[in-house]
Amino acid sequence: xxxxxxxxxxxxxxxxxxxxxxxxxxxxxxxxxxxxxxxxxxxxxxxxxxxxxxxxxxxxxxxxxxxxxxxxxxxxxxxxxxxxxxxxxxxxxxxxxxxxxxxxxxxxxxxxxxxxxxxxxxxxxxxxxxxxxxxxxxxxxxxxxxxxxxxxxxxxxxxxxxxxxxxxxxxxxxxxxxxxxxxxxxxxxxxxxxxxxxxxxxxxxxxxxxxxxxxxxxxxxxxxxxxxxxxxxxxxxxxxxxxxxxxxxxxxxxxxxxxxxxxxxxxxxxxx
Amino acid sequence: xxxxxxxxxxxxxxxxxxxxxxxxxxxxxxxxxxxxxxxxxxxxxxxxxxxxxxxxxxxxxxxxxxxxxxxxxxxxxxxxxxxxxxxxxxxxxxxxxxxxxxxxxxxxxxxxxxxxxxxxxxxxxxxxxxxxxxxxxxxxxxxxxxxxxxxxxxxxxxxxxxxxxxxxxxxxxxxxxxxxxxxxxxxxxxxxxxxxxxxxxxxxxxxxxxxxxxxxxxxxxxxxxxxxxxxxxxxxxxxxxxxxxxxxxxxxxxxxxxxxxxxxxxxxxxxxxxxxxxxxxxxxxxxxxxxxxxxxxxxxxxxxxxxxxxxxxxxxxxxxxxxxxxxxxxxxxxxxxxxxxxxxxxxxxxxxxxxxxxxxxxxxxxxxxxxxxxxxxxxxxxxxxxxxxxxxxxxxxxxxxxxxxxxxxxxxxxxx
Numbered sequence: 001x002x003x004x005x006x007x008x009x010x011x012x013x014x015x016x017x018x019x020x021x022x023x024x025x026x027x028x029x030x031x032x033x034x035x036x037x038x039x040x041x042x043x044x045x046x047x048x049x050x051x052x053x054x055x056x057x058x059x060x061x062x063x064x065x066x067x068x069x070x071x072x073x074x075x076x077x078x079x080x081x082x083x084x085x086x087x088x089x090x091x092x093x094x095x096x097x098x099x100x101x102x103x104x105x106x107x108x109x110x111x112x113x114x115x116x117x118x119x120x121x122x123x124x125x126x127x128x129x130x131x132x133x134x135x136x137x138x139x140x141x142x143x144x145x146x147x148x149x150x151x152x153x154x155x156x157x158x159x160x161x162x163x164x165x166x167x168x169x170x171x172x173x174x175x176x177x178x179x180x181x182x183x184x185x186x187x188x189x190x191x192x193x194x195x196x197x198x199x200x201x202x203x204x205x206x207x208x209x210x211x212x213x214x215x216x217x218x219x220x221x222x223x224x225x226x227x228x229x230x231x232x233x234x235x236x237x238x239x240x241x242x243x244x245x246x247x248x249x250x251x252x253x254x255x256x257x258x259x260x261x262x263x264x265x266x267x268x269x270x271x272x
Numbered sequence: 273x274x275x276x277x278x279x280x281x282x283x284x285x286x287x288x289x290x291x292x293x294x295x296x297x298x299x300x301x302x303x304x305x306x307x308x309x310x311x312x313x314x315x316x317x318x319x320x321x322x323x324x325x326x327x328x329x330x331x332x333x334x335x336x337x338x339x340x341x342x343x344x345x346x347x348x349x350x351x352x353x354x355x356x357x358x359x360x361x362x363x364x365x366x367x368x369x370x371x372x373x374x375x376x377x378x379x380x381x382x383x384x385x386x387x388x389x390x391x392x393x394x395x396x397x398x399x400x401x402x403x404x405x406x407x408x409x410x411x412x413x414x415x416x417x418x419x420x421x422x423x424x425x426x427x428x429x430x431x432x433x434x435x436x437x438x439x440x441x442x443x444x445x446x447x448x449x450x451x452x453x454x455x456x457x458x459x460x461x462x463x464x465x466x467x468x469x470x471x472x473x474x475x476x477x478x479x480x481x482x483x484x485x486x487x488x489x490x491x492x493x494x495x496x497x498x499x500x501x502x503x504x505x506x507x508x509x510x511x512x513x514x515x516x517x518x519x520x521x522x523x524x525x526x527x528x529x530x531x532x533x534x535x536x537x538x539x540x541x542x543x544x545x546x547x548x549x550x551x552x553x554x555x556x557x558x559x560x561x562x563x564x565x566x567x568x569x570x571x572x573x574x575x576x577x578x579x580x581x582x583x584x585x586x587x588x589x590x591x592x593x594x595x596x597x598x599x600x601x602x603x604x605x606x607x608x609x610x611x612x613x614x615x616x617x618x619x620x621x622x623x624x625x626x627x628x629x630x631x632x633x634x635x636x637x638x639x640x641x642x643x644x645x646x647x648x649x650x651x652x653x654x655x656x657x658x659x660x661x662x663x664x665x666x667x668x669x670x671x672x673x674x675x676x677x678x679x680x681x682x683x684x685x686x687x688x
Contacts, residue, residue, distance in 0.1 A: 017390040025378050098373035099391055100350035168296075266353035269346060270285065 004258060007102045014101060015109050022113040037117035038124055040080075041072040048189055057190050062233050066128050070233055071188045071225045073125060074150050077118045078221060079179045081151070084110035085158020086165050086175050093272045103265045104258070107158040111151050118147070125232070137235035146228050146238065153220040153250050160257040163264035166271050186219055192226035192242065220246030273362070274324035275443065275475050276348065281321045281357035283343050283499075284314035317343040318354070319499040327442075330469050330476045332486035332507065334514050335496035336521065341479045342447065344496070348477065349445055363475070366392060366441035375432055377421035381412055384420055385435055392439045402438050409460070410434035430457055437464055444468065444476045465489070487511045519632045519658060544580070544639060544648045547616070548573035549655045564661035564676075568626050572619040572637060574649075580612040582642035587621050589633045590652065596636075597674040598628060603642065627675050630659045 008015070027033040048068045051057075059067045085107035089096065092106055129136070157175075165171040187195060195216060198204045205212040216222055223243030230236040318340045325331050333341050346352040347359055349367040374391050375384050385406055389399045407416050410430040412423075420428055446465070469476050469489065480486050486493060486507065493510035495503040497517070503510045552569040553559050562568055570587060588599040600621070635657075638650040 013396055014390050014393075017387055021376060021379065021383075021387050024383065025376060028378050095374050095391065097346075097351065099367060101391070101393065269351045 004104060007104065008108065011102060011105050015105055015112060018105065018109040019112040019116065022109065023116055034117070034120055037120045041069060041076045041121055042124065044072055044076075045069045051189070058194060059191060060193065060234075062134075062229075063132050066125075066132055066134070066233065067191060067229060068189070069125055069128055070229045071191075073118065073121050074147070074224050074228050075183060075186060075188045075221060076121070077114055077147070078150050078154050078224070079183070080117070081111040081114035081154040082157040082161070082179060083176055084114055085154060086110075086161035087172055088158070089162040089268060090165055090169070090172065090272065096268050096272055103268060104159070104261060107155060107162050107261070110158060111154050114154075115147075115151070129233075134233065136232060139231040139235055139237055142231040142238050143228065146224055146231065149220070149243075149247070149250070150224050152254055153224070153246070156250055156254045156257045158257075159254075159261040163261045166264065166268055182219070182221070185216065186221040187225050188221075191229070192222060192239070195222075214245055217242045217245045218249050220250055222246060275327045275362050276325040276477075277360045278321055278323050278344075278348070279358045279360075281318055281344075281347060281354040281359060282316060283318040283340075283347065283352070284316055284355045286314055314355075316499050318347070320357070321496075321499070321501055322357075323494060323501065323504060325475060325477070327475055328473045329492055330478070330490045332490035332493040332510075333477065333479045333496060334481075334483060334486055334493060334510065335502075336518065338498075339496040340499040341496055343499075345445055345447055345477065345479055361443060363442035364393070364440075365443045365445060366436065366439040367445045367447075373432075375420060375428060378419055380419050381407070381410075381416040381423070381431060384431065388432070388435045389439070392436060393441075394439055398440075406431075406434045406438050409438075409464075411457075426454065426457070433461055437461075437468070442474055444474055446476060446478045446480075483511050483514060541648060543576060543578045545575045546572060546637060546649060546651065546654070547575050549635065549637070551655065551657060560657050562626055562628075562657050562659045564626060564628070564630060564659050566626050568623045570621045570623070570635065570655075572621075573616065574619065574639070575616045576612060577614055579614055580639075580641065580648075582609050583612060583648070584640050584642055585619055585621075586638040586640075588636045588638075589628060590636055591674070592632055592634065594652065595674075597633065609642075625678055626659070627678055628659050629674055629676055630661050631674065632656065632658050 023034070027036065030036060045065055045068045049065045052064055057064065088106035088110035089103065096103070096106075161171050161175060183189075195213070199209045199213045199216070203209045220243075223239060223246045226242050227238035230239055321340070321344065333344060335341050343352065345367070347354055348361065349365060350361075351367075374388050376387060379387060385403060386396075386399055389402075389406075390396070394402075407413055410427075410433070412427060412431060415423065415427065420431065423431070465476075466489070468474050476489075478486060478490060490507050492505065493503075493507045494501055495510050495514055502517075503513050548571075550571045551559050551562065552571060553563075554567045559568075572585070572587075585602040586599065588596055590596045633656070634653045635655040636650075636652040637654055638647050640647045
C-alpha cells in the first residue's frame with residue numbers, strides 16, 4: 001500500500017496529463033463542451049423534484065431541489081468514477097500492450113477525470129445555494145475530505161472491477177446495472193432522516209431494526225451523502241455514526257481490491 | 273555487472289478460445305465435484321531463454337515470424353511477465369515498440385507531444401525543454417497545432433519516432449521502427465539511431481526483419497527459433513544461419529504449394545497449357561539444387577489445342593519476393609520461323625555457367641505469338657530451386673547481389 005502511494009506521487013504528472021487528455025478528447029468536438037457533465041445530476045434533480053409533487057418526501061428545513069442536488073453530487077461522482085475506473089484498463093488496451101507504467105494509473109485517472117466534472121457540478125451547487133440564499137458555515141471545510149473518502153470508495157470498486165473486467169467483460173456490463181440499483185438503497189431520492197425515522201424510531205423492522213440500520217449504513221454512500229448534506233447545507237458536522245460502518249468496510253476492502261489488481265496486472269497485456 | 277539479465281525465461285500462452293465466465297464457473301463446479309477438466313495445452317512462446325546484456329552492447333534479435341521476438345521485447349519492457357524465470361533490467365528503459373502507440377487522433381501535434389512524452393516517462397519540464405527539437409526533427413512546424421487525425425500516416429509516424437527517440441534512457445528497445453516515413457526521413461532516423469548507439473554509448477536491443485540493418489548496427493545477434501535461442505554471438509554467423517534457415521523454410525513452403533494445387537500463373541487459356549517444368553543437370557538427372565557455375569537444362573512441356581504460329585518463349589528467374597533477376601527471350605536468340613501443330617511439345621533452354629549467386633529463386637515463363645503483345649501463357653513461381661556453391665560461403669554473397677560477373681582476374685604485381 002505504501003508502494004501504491006509512492007507510485008501515485010511518482011506518476012502524478014502522468015495521471016494529470018492522462019486526466020487532461022480524457023477531458024479534452026471527450027469534450028473537444030462537443031459544442032456544449034464540459035457543460036454536459038452537469039446534465040446528469042441536474043436532470044435527475046428535476047425528475048426527483050417532479051416526483052416529489054406526487055409522493056411525500058420530507059426534506060427538513062432545506063429546499064428539496066437543493067437537498068437532492070447535494071445528494072446527487074457525491075452519488076453521481078461515485079457511480080461514474082467507479083464505472084470509469086472499471087472500464088479504464090480495457091479502454092486503454094492499446095497502451096497496455098505497448099508501454100509499461102504502473103497500471104493503477106488507469107483506474108486512478110478514471111476517478112480523477114470524474115473529479116474534474118464534479119468540480120463543475122460544485123459550481124452549480126454554489127449557484128443553487130446563492131439562489132436559495134443559503135450561506136455555508138465553517139463546516140464546509142469537511143467537504144473535500146468527504147470527497148476524498150468517496151474517491152477511495154470508488155477505487156475500491158474500480159481496482160478489483162478493472163482487473164476482473166480484463167478477464168470477464170461481464171463485469172463492465174453488470175456494474176452500471178448494479179450501481180443504479182445501489183442508488184435506491186442510498187439516501188439520494190429521500191433523505192437519511194427518513195430511514196432513521198422508519199427504522200430507529202418507528203422500528204419498522206421489529207427486533208431487526210438496529211441491525212438493518214447498520215446494514216444500510218455499510219453502504220459508504222449513506223454516510224457520504226448525509227455528511228455532505230450536513231456540512232454543505234445544514235451547517236452541521238459530518239454524520240460520524242453513519243460514516244463509521246461504511247468506512248470500516250472501505251478500509252478492509254480497498255487494500256484487498258488493490259491486491260487483486262496488482263496480482264492480475266502482470267497478465268493484462270496477455271489477456272486484454 | 274550486466275545491465276540486463278534474462279534468466280531462464282519461459283513464457284507460455286493458453287491456446288484456443290477466450291474463456292468466458294460461464295465456462296470458468298462450469299469448470300470450477302466440475303472440479304469441485306471431482307471431475308477432471310480438459311486442460312488446454314500451453315504454447316511456449318519463449319522456451320528457457322537465457323542471456324545477459326552488458327552496458328553499451330547493441331544486441332539484435334532476429335528470427336522468423338512467431339519465433340518469440342516480440343514476446344521477448346514485451347517482457348524486457350515490463351509489459352508482460354514471464355511464466356517461469358526472471359528478468360532484471362538495471363536502467364531506465366525506453367521502449368520504441370511500435371512508435372506512435374498512444375497518439376490520440378483528436379489532439380493536436382503539440383498536445384500529443386506532451387501526452388505521449390509523459391506516457392513514455394518524461395517530466396513536464398523536460399518535455400518543454402525538448403519540445404522544439406521534437407517538432408523540428410519531425411518536420412512538423414507548420415502543422416503542430418493541427419489535430420493529428422488530419423495528418424498523413426507518414427507525418428504521424430514521424431511525430432511518434434521523434435517523441436520516442438527524445439526520451440533519455442540508458443536502454444533502448446527498438447522494434448522495427450526504422451522503416452518509417454519516406455526515404456529521406458528513414459535516413460534521418462537511421463542517423464539518429466547510429467548517433468545514439470555509437471556516440472552516446474547506449475545499450476540497444478533491436479528487433480528487425482531487416483537483416484542487413486541488424487548486421488550493420490549490432491555488435492551481437494541472438495537468433496530465436498520457436499522460442500529458443502538458436503544462436504547467440506557475432507552478427508555475421510548469426511545472420512548467415514538465419515538466411516540458411518529462411519531458405520529452407522521457403523523451399524519447404526514452396527514444395528507444399530506445388531503439391532497443393534496448380535502453379536501460380538497470371539495468364540492461362542485453355543488453348544495452351546504448361547504441363548511440366550523440370551531442371552536437369554549435365555548428367556541428365558532432375559535437380560532442385562543448382563550448383564553455381566554448372567550447366568543446367570530447363571525443360572518445359574506444353575500442350576496446345578491450336579496451331580501456334582511463330583511463338584516466342586520467355587524464361588526468367590526471380591527471388592521469392594518477386595525481384596526479377598535474370599531473363600531471356602527466344603525472340604532475341606533465335607529467328608527461325610515455325611508453326612507448332614496441336615498436341616504436346618517440349619522446349620529446352622540450356623544455361624552454361626549458371627550465373628546466379630547462392631540463394632533461393634523461382635522460374636517464370638511466358639509464351640506469346642510473334643508480333644503480338646498479348647501473352648498466351650504467363651506464370652510466376654513455377655519452379656523453385658536453390659543455388660549453392662562449394663567454394664563461397666553464404667556470407668560472402670548475400671550482401672553482394674544476385675549475379676556474378678563471371679569475369680577473370682589478373683594481377684600485375686611488381687616482382688619483389
